[in-house]
Amino acid sequence: xxxxxxxxxxxxxxxxxxxxxxxxxxxxxxxxxxxxxxxxxxxxxxxxxxxxxxxxxxxxxxxxxxxxxxxxxxxxxxxxxxxxxxxxxxxxxxxxxxxxxxxxxxxxxxxxxxxxxxxxx
Amino acid sequence: xxxxxxxxxxxxxxxxxxxxxxxxxxxxxxxxxxxxxxxxxxxxxxxxxxxxxxxxxxxxxxxxxxxxxxxxxxxxxxxxxxxxxxxxxxxxxxxxxxxxxxxxxx
Numbered sequence: 001x002x003x004x005x006x007x008x009x010x011x012x013x014x015x016x017x018x019x020x021x022x023x024x025x026x027x028x029x030x031x032x033x034x035x036x037x038x039x040x041x042x043x044x045x046x047x048x049x050x051x052x053x054x055x056x057x058x059x060x061x062x063x064x065x066x067x068x069x070x071x072x073x074x075x076x077x078x079x080x081x082x083x084x085x086x087x088x089x090x091x092x093x094x095x096x097x098x099x100x101x102x103x104x105x106x107x108x109x110x111x112x113x114x115x116x117x118x119x120x121x
Numbered sequence: 122x123x124x125x126x127x128x129x130x131x132x133x134x135x136x137x138x139x140x141x142x143x144x145x146x147x148x149x150x151x152x153x154x155x156x157x158x159x160x161x162x163x164x165x166x167x168x169x170x171x172x173x174x175x176x177x178x179x180x181x182x183x184x185x186x187x188x189x190x191x192x193x194x195x196x197x198x199x200x201x202x203x204x205x206x207x208x209x210x211x212x213x214x215x216x217x218x219x220x221x222x223x224x225x226x227x
């Protein structure tokens with residue numbers, strides 16, 4: 001069974017860089033056919049896709065966040081990571097790591113439980 | 122960006138009712154449309170992918186249809202455990218989600 005677990009600081013100050021890591025078990029992030037994603041949910045709001053990394057190292061980002069986002073991977077640790085720079089209160093959200101599968105039309109079939117990040121001075 | 126408009130934003134229905142949620146894309150997205158259910162305090166779960174294909178383990182009372190810009194999620198006979206918020210998502214262009222439909226079971 002595939003399991004994803006987010007980790008990282010829960011509290012940041014404005015202008016800092018958000019850094020989160022997703023640890024993957026039960027699947028290889030080096031395997032083709034899967035896209036490793038970050039999705040966030042603003043308080044009481046809907047879902048916003050941030051970006052993904054493919055096993056080739058190719059990345060694809062939400063245009064509205066692209067200038068501030070880097071998604072990277074560490075295959076030796078079976079982890080992928082999110083960096084979001086210059087955060088503001090508007091970046092306060094639950095951050096999910098998630099897997100999308102080509103077998104399912106690139107839909108997200110596995111989600112982490114999410115981690116809450118608060119940006120406050 | 123491709124905008125996804127869901128309707129209604131919320132609904133209340135009784136057990137056994139047929140429930141329909143619609144999702145409209147701001148441009149054609151072929152069949153690149155997925156549906157998720159999210160319960161309070163939990164991550165979303167996949168229900169339907171590629172507009173009409175039922176994900177593994179999802180009850181057959183759920184179905185999806187549509188192509189191009191107009192899509193529908195139908196719950197044939199609503200059950201008590203179907204409460205939650207339903208989201209559509211397109212993965213034709215940069216991925217975007219609808220704003221969600223909150224379903225309450227009376």
